[in-house]
C-alpha cells in the first residue's frame with residue numbers, strides 16, 4: 001500500500017521532461033578546451049538531476065623525440081574527481097564541477113599535470129566542459145629495456161566522458177505534501193518551515209517567506 005501511494009505521489013506532483021545524454025571526447029596539448037553540447041535542455045526547469053563521469057583519461061609522452069601514447073591513466077585518478085551526481089534547483093546555469101586538478105603521478109613532489117576543469121549546464125540549457133590553465137610537465141616512467149626509468153615530457157592529455165541531465169518540472173509546487181490539493185495543510189507546512197529552505201519554499205527562492213504563502217493561497221484548490 002505504501003509503495004502504491006508513493007508512485008501516485010510521483011505521478012501527480014512531478015513530470016520529467018526529456019532527459020539528455022551528452023558525450024564529449026577532448027584533448028589538449030596546453031591549449032584551452034571549450035566544449036559545448038549540440039543539443040540543449042529546458043533552461044527554466046524547476047530542478048535538474050545530473051550525472052557526469054570522465055570515463056577515460058590518457059596521456060601522450062615524448063621519448064627520444066617520438067610521441068608515444070595515449071597511455072590510459074584513468075585508474076590513477078581519484079574517482080571522486082571523475083564522477084559526480086546531484087539534484088539541484090533550477091533555473092540554469094547549474095555548475096556541476098569546478099575544480100583545479102593537480103597530479104603528481106610519479107611522486108617526486110613536483111606537479112606533472114594541472115588544469116582547471118569546469119562543467120555546467122549554461123544559462124541557455126547547453127552542456128559545457130572547459131579545460132583551462134593547462135600545465136603539462138614531465139614525469140618519470142619505466143620505458144622498459146633497454147632504457148629503464150626515464151624523465152619524459154607529457155605532450156597531450158585526453159579526456160572522454162558524458163553528462164546525463166534530467167530537467168524536472170514540478171507541476172504543482174504549492175502542493176508541498178503532494179496530496180493533489182493545495183489547502184490548509186500546505187500553509188501549515190510552510191509556516192512550520194518558516195525561514196528555512198526546502199519544504200514550503202514553493203517558488204524555489206531558497207527561503208520560506210511571505211511570497212511562498214501568497215503563492216500557496218493563489219493556487220488554492222486541486223492541482
Ligand SMILES: [Ca+2]
Nearest residue numbers: 104108110112
Ligand atoms: Ca611529479
Ligand SMILES: [Ca+2]
Nearest residue numbers: 175177179181
Ligand atoms: Ca497538499
Ligand SMILES: [Ca+2]
Nearest residue numbers: 201205207212
Ligand atoms: Ca521562497
